[in-house]
Amino acid sequence: MAGPSSHADVSAELATRPGHTNLRSTLVRWLLITISLTFLGALLAAPLVAVFAMALEKGWEAYFSSFADDATRASIRLTLITAAIVVPLNTVFGITAAWCIAKFEFRGKSILITLIDLPLAVSPVVSGLIYVLLFGLNGWFGLWLQDHDINIVYALPGIILATMFVTFPYVARELIPLMQQLGNDEEEAAITLGAGGWLTFFRVTLPRIRWGLIYGVILCNARAMGEFGAVSVVSGLVRNLTMTMPLQIEALYNEYNMVGAFAVASVLSLLAVATLIIKTLVEGRTGYRRR
């Protein structure tokens, strides 16, 4: 689905292949479509629909009143604060890393790319654990932090660090292949004609990478708001203080408050759906497919 034309390609190809319209191939075709869609329906669509069905099980009133709960509100606030800090930082990093990797040739570039992708390969639980080992009481900086009365683990800074680790590669991964594909020619022209580095970035590069950047930021945001494993390790689960939305979902679920748990889950699901819609729009605009 490299571009908007592929849809037409499929039908055109089928039309020119008379041998492919016999009974057996039609049978295989519908069998494969049915199997694929059943698999997808049971595994992907059913959970998504279940989230909204469970959230609205006791009606709209119960649904909305679950957001009046203090702990739930506190968790929404914490999630928004975390994302507001993590996403801009990772965006700046992503743009910088993509500029450095896509525009220049240097030794160790492929190692750098692998290291940027590293957080994707690490278990979320390990991602949280490393910060506990670094900043926890018997960690490297543990005693020093305690002497200076600074809390990192089981407090907001720990949650921010763990979230940053987990969402670290997303913007960079979107931009690196896109900027490599676009090449340097237009930037070189701008610089040669006397434009400065910043002017070139804002007037030449940014407009061309805009849609990829938007999708990277939005995906980074969705992951930042939804991170569970890493955050649950560093959070310490202090109600009203260090519970993000996914942790609040777990707490409510374990208290058998199903409407509450699924109501919070439904907000994050809407965010996921919005992310996918934006992704589809971005791909339609650029004809460029994320890998």
Next chain:
Amino acid sequence: MRNAGKREPNVIPGFGITLGFTTFFLSAIVLLPLSAMVFKTAGMDWSRFVEVIASPRALASYRLSFGASLVAASVNMVFGFALAWTLVRYDFPGRKLVDAIIDMPFALPTAVSGIALATIFSANGWIGQYLEPLGIFVAYTPLGITVALTLIGMPFVVRTVQPALQEVQRDLEDAAETLGAGRFYVFRRIIVPTVLPALLTGFTLAFARAVGEYGSVTFIAGNKYMETEITPLLIIFKLEEYDYAGAAALGFVMLAISFVMLLAINLLQVWGRRRMMVSR
């Protein structure tokens, strides 16, 4: 990738500062904390290290994590291929929608898919109520863990196989068929060899993601002692007991597995690229 090295001196500014910033940020957020864990483990007594990572409970968790991930990745290889094939070769109503929804596990928080799966597959859930009379118990069993791991690994297979399938040369298939080759022969000799590297890469990506997964598993697993405890869960238990060294040791094992997986993925991609070039 463009071969910029052979061109005239690069006129684009900002190399030093962007490389410096990237390296600094990467070191502070990723490399320093990861090495802290490695050093913490290195400082451990060897016999204590072995005791932690080879305890019966840890061994049971590796068996479960690896076994369930392997099954999940295999299931994804089969259905993921079918899905990719359907999306690339067939046209049917809702194709665009299906293509968009494939990425759902990338965007949906793991805790959300976790509670949703646990609810659907419970005794009176939408799907569970039909399976339990047949003697198939999904919730709170290794099978449930496999279902959750299949969900989160699925897009990796589809998204790596899809572009490879588009690369298959249709005229080659036509030529083979004109020369009398059957559909199955064409599939085996033309399609499978072209797609194989991508299929294996997708399998490894799905497997690597599944081994470390925690959020979507913990709800449907039920976390029964020695029975449905995955390795990441044991790390959390160690932390709850304030056994930081033990947690670090298990974390080290998981990190080592991640590195092996990364290496495998990189090698597979190099192999795939080389095969692609030969076939052209």
